[in-house]
Amino acid sequence: MTEISQKMLTLGQKAKEASKVLAHASAKEKNQALHAMADALIDQQDKIIAANIKDQEIARDNGLEEHMIERLTLNEDRVGGMADGIRQIAAFSDPVAKTDDEWVIENGLRISKRRVPLGVIGIIYESRPNVTADASALCLKSGNATILRGGKEALNSNLAIEKALKDGLTKSDIPSEAVQVIPDSDRKYSNELMRMNEYLDCLIPRGSHGLIQAVVQNANVPVIQTGDGNDHLYIEKSADLDMAKNILINAKTQRPSTCNTIETLVIDEEFAGLHLAEILQPLKDLKVELRGDKKAQTLDSDIQAATEEDWSEEYLALILAVKVVSSYEEAVEHINTYTTNHSEAIVTSNYKVAQDFMNDIDASSVYVNASTRFTDGEVFGFGGEIGISTQKLHARGPMGVDALTSYKYTIQGNGQIRE
Structure with a gap:
């Protein structure tokens, strides 16, 4: 021995x-x-x-x-x-x-x-x-x-x-x-x-x-x-602009080194066409590096080209991937493809979309109109946490x-x- x-x-x-x-x-x-x-x-x-x-x-x-x-x-x-x-x-x-x-x-x-x-x-x-x-x-x-x-x-x-x-x-x-x-x-x-x-x-x-x-x-x-936290925020086309902006800023920049910080913004192309530059500007002011798909780059020239690895990366830093989608179904497919099953969020004013999102997304914690930064044992009222389980056997979440x-x-x- x-x-x-x-x-x-x-x-x-x-x-x-x-x-x-x-x-x-x-x-x-x-x-x-x-x-x-x-x-x-x-x-x-x-x-x-x-x-x-x-x-x-x-x-x-x-x-x-x-x-x-x-x-x-x-x-x-x-x-x-x-x-x-x-x-x-x-x-x-x-x-x-x-x-x-x-x-x-x-x-x-x-x-x-x-x-x-x-x-x-x-x-x-x-x-x-x-x-x-x-x-x-x-x-x-x-x-x-x-x-x-x-x-x-x-x-x-x-x-x-x-x-x-x-x-x-x-x-x-x-x-x-x-x-x-x-x-x-x-x-x-x-x-x-x-x-x-x-x-x-x-x-x-x-x-x-x-x-x-x-x-x-x-x-x-x-x-x-x-689990590590490759978390997403989906801004659906009916989202309130101010709410979407505030949640995005908080979920990305409040404490970027944590596993409940978002790493990818998924955004409806109709909403993005009207508001993408406006909601991203505060992130730029805070020195967030942006990486996105071709649609996102077309709408904002400050966005660098994203690689396949960017969709699955947990940055734990001031870096954000941006994915523009043409439908709710495309958003859900992207999130469920790259999620680490930790925390996912949607901003929407459509009740049915909100309910569908909570049912369709496979994660330990799913948010509607709130920041993912709340996934925390102490915040949930547990006095702390031993970890955030992303599996389904025995325990899940904080x-x-x-x-x-x-x-x-x-x-x-x-x-x-x-x-």
Whole structure:
């Protein structure tokens, strides 16, 4: 056994033991632990921010792009937000042992469907160190231990956050091993994590398309696939001009480095013929680079020619692809061809078109007359998220505490036997 394998085995064993305690912890015990974790983040915020500044300096020295450094950056407001998110999670009702359904069959057996923790959850993620706090809190609230492997660019930040969370747990009845961060950025640790099916009940990748596919293709642990966000905004011909303009600006520029930011504008040619230049001008003012098809280029000479790759690219930057379509059907076909099943939106004043769009588009979150930037566990009221699932099995969309549980059936009788 290699040194890395031995270290990962130890992490797995500790997590499994912690998960047994968590499975039987009361709601009060878990909530006390969560509040202690939140308090510790605030108490140690100076150390966390100092570690984060070190990560930023290393990232710049290594040539990491500024929009990725923005995702990495922590300050007092963001650390405070992490603590507030944990407290919000503590305020939720306990999902464990909740009865989803109960019924009595003909022979008198009482069957109940009850929520149970998954057990030990592994999470592999990139850049955003707030995930360390969000994921730890969501897993703990749902009765799960967690092993976290963050990206090398945030290693110092993640270890500082882990120390705070563990210090908080020492003041509770929950073992500190309920939260463990892999203290090394070597990819061999990720490879070991993907094969720990004796200890992990679930593995969740969160980050780039390359990361997610590497986990999906190589893990022998059950994977919940979170998706990159090649999101679209479709401006239909009946759209209100001011609404369309405001949503477009927000969905593209409010925070371009996030997976719920649009990467392609799909626009009806009748609307585009009248308003394309007007709605694109604010984006140009904000230095958004535009790439489009021939129709779009004809209507605006500032638009560069789009390649086939542009329709499927998650830019995470101030770049927007523009596709002009001649019909609703063409818009839906384009979106469903290139979507990553994350978040899609339409601006329309036609009720039937709005209803059709919600039915026709295959994505975890479908918006009518609103920005895609709202696809977020905290915004949805989940207190944070473990990721945004783009698959259809078990969980879909922003994953809160309920998505981190499974269920079992309990059957109570009074001596029944099957004949």
